[in-house]
Amino acid sequence: MTMTMPRKTPAITNQSCLSLEKVTISYGSFEAVRDVYLEIPRGKVTAFIGPSGCGKSTVLRGLNRMNDLIEGCTLKGRVIFDGQDIYAPEVDPVEVRRRIGMVFQQPNPFPKSIYENIAFGARINGFTGDMDELVESSLRKAFIWDETKDKLKESGNSLSGGQQQRLCIARAIAIEPEVILMDEPCSALDPISTLKIEELMHELKKTFSIVIVTHNMQQAVRVSDQTAFFNAEAVEGGTGKVGYLVEFDETERIFNSPLQQATQDYVTGRFG
Amino acid sequence: MTTLTPAIKHSSLCLNPSLRRNRLDRLFTTIAGGFSLIAVLPLFLVLIYVILQGGRLISINLFTQLPPAPGLDGGGIGNALIGTFVVTLVASLIAIPVGVGGGIFLAEYSKSGPFAQFIRLGNDILAGVPSIICGVFVYGAIVATRVFFGQSYTAAAGGMALAILMLPTVIKTTDEGLRLVPKALSMGAIGVGASKFVTITRITLPSAFTPIATGVVLGIARAAGETAPLIFTALFSPFWPEGVFNPIATMSVLIYNFAIMPFDAQNELAWAASFVLVVLILGANLLARWLRRFASM
Numbered sequence: 001m002t003m004t005m006p007r008k009t010p011a012i013t014n015q016s017c018l019s020l021e022k023v024t025i026s027y028g029s030f031e032a033v034r035d036v037y038l039e040i041p042r043g044k045v046t047a048f049i050g051p052s053g054c055g056k057s058t059v060l061r062g063l064n065r066m067n068d069l070i071e072g073c074t075l076k077g078r079v080i081f082d083g084q085d086i087y088a089p090e091v092d093p094v095e096v097r098r099r100i101g102m103v104f105q106q107p108n109p110f111p112k113s114i115y116e117n118i119a120f121g122a123r124i125n126g127f128t129g130d131m132d133e134l135v136e137s138s139l140r141k142a143f144i145w146d147e148t149k150d151k152l153k154e155s156g157n158s159l160s161g162g163q164q165q166r167l168c169i170a171r172a173i174a175i176e177p178e179v180i181l182m183d184e185p186c187s188a189l190d191p192i193s194t195l196k197i198e199e200l201m202h203e204l205k206k207t208f209s210i211v212i213v214t215h216n217m218q219q220a221v222r223v224s225d226q227t228a229f230f231n232a233e234a235v236e237g238g239t240g241k242v243g244y245l246v247e248f249d250e251t252e253r254i255f256n257s258p259l260q261q262a263t264q265d266y267v268t269g270r271f272g
Numbered sequence: 273m274t275t276l277t278p279a280i281k282h283s284s285l286c287l288n289p290s291l292r293r294n295r296l297d298r299l300f301t302t303i304a305g306g307f308s309l310i311a312v313l314p315l316f317l318v319l320i321y322v323i324l325q326g327g328r329l330i331s332i333n334l335f336t337q338l339p340p341a342p343g344l345d346g347g348g349i350g351n352a353l354i355g356t357f358v359v360t361l362v363a364s365l366i367a368i369p370v371g372v373g374g375g376i377f378l379a380e381y382s383k384s385g386p387f388a389q390f391i392r393l394g395n396d397i398l399a400g401v402p403s404i405i406c407g408v409f410v411y412g413a414i415v416a417t418r419v420f421f422g423q424s425y426t427a428a429a430g431g432m433a434l435a436i437l438m439l440p441t442v443i444k445t446t447d448e449g450l451r452l453v454p455k456a457l458s459m460g461a462i463g464v465g466a467s468k469f470v471t472i473t474r475i476t477l478p479s480a481f482t483p484i485a486t487g488v489v490l491g492i493a494r495a496a497g498e499t500a501p502l503i504f505t506a507l508f509s510p511f512w513p514e515g516v517f518n519p520i521a522t523m524s525v526l527i528y529n530f531a532i533m534p535f536d537a538q539n540e541l542a543w544a545a546s547f548v549l550v551v552l553i554l555g556a557n558l559l560a561r562w563l564r565r566f567a568s569m
Contacts, residue, residue, distance in 0.1 A: 064463075066459070066462070066463065069459065069462065071383060094465055094466075094467050095465075097462060097463060097464070097465045098464075098465030101463060101464060101465075102463035102464075103463075104456060104459060104460065104463070106456055108454070108456040108457055108459065108460040109460075110457065110460065110461070110475055111457075111478075111479055120461070120464070120466075120474070121464035121465060121466070124464075124465065124466050124467075124470050124474075125464075125465055168460070171460075171464060172463070172464060174464075175464055175465055
């Protein structure tokens, strides 16, 4: 049976934390993703799912101007954060990244001690309080304190992959951002480490808004409150596929009763 | 029904040394081995010859005394030893900041546009410029014009000539060392709100420290042994060094001057200086190798 009732727009808009208005991101002349409208809610976990090449990671990096580092990457449209278009010319991208932190696909701790990995971000952001306390509380919040408390002076690279990723999350939360972006944070990890990070996300969303890109649909179901499904389609005259946002709704609805056929096909594995 | 006869006959699995391919194999292995031996032969001949000729002359006096006046015996190369260090130090003080800075620009700021390509090409060409041309250039620009307090030949001018020789090595190793640092590392720093400057100075540069240090050491080793750029910039002096704005003795120029003199004492000092110079440069190269191994751990 199908639901025919009109559905109210997802999320309560005054609670939205980041909003995208007609965002189009291109690499050179190639459009990677087109015309995205999205309201990312505050204090929730939002998941981006979709096939490879649909532009979900590109959109994620667009949320804290990480794309600035990729040559030829341009963004049209507006990304509103805290009442400000973060792509406005007067905005300092460094300030944006201080308030919207990022965790990457591959764990990338700095080749410094575990302590310094956490302290680095805080120090460059002008933190003046008790550094020992900050390091401990950040590591505790990332559920890695017990494993690292006796070896804070050892290199971050001496940890296992899953521990490194939690260290990277601790590093991100040490600068107390408002939003944490996670680009497939578990794809390089084993199932046990993945589980730990998922538990961690449930804890973190009490304090932060989280946006996560994942290829793992079970993960999206387990951790997210809202899910955005992206897809890619070939366009006439274009050289490749252009990504677009198909549907954005509460996770439960996306997976149980999506409005779009494409979403239904994807989440039930009948894609392509 | 016919049984299939295999088109290729199976032979024994044991090695048959008389087969054509195995004989050729041995022949070419021998030829390649022979040529590689010939290639390293000069190194050992030079080392052995210098050790035999110069090694026996090593004494305390060699390092503490001035060269004797023509016709007299004894003496040492103390002033030339200090001079080589002074001139190389001046060269390093110029070449390391400029070279590392240039390498940082190429690797981190230039976006590999036409300007950066031009600099890289120019740098490769500079690396191939004969050292005597660097000397002539510094002679024309600094020595002949007497820019340093009216002095003509100075240690500073010699250091500048050597700096020009060091620059390409330092720029290239810095550029390549920085580009080898994983992008994910600088992304991580930028992701926690580091500015580009902080990312480079605190994360990227320390990660590339070893290749840069290796390049610097190799550059110094090359500069320390150069003679041509020093002959008409730092000149020579039979006295103790009198600051960087006076002519200064260096070991390479001392060898050049003394080896062809008709006096035994001077010839012996030239051999002794050769030995010391070879040992220093060998040491610098070993240090560079050690640094590299340190990095790969």
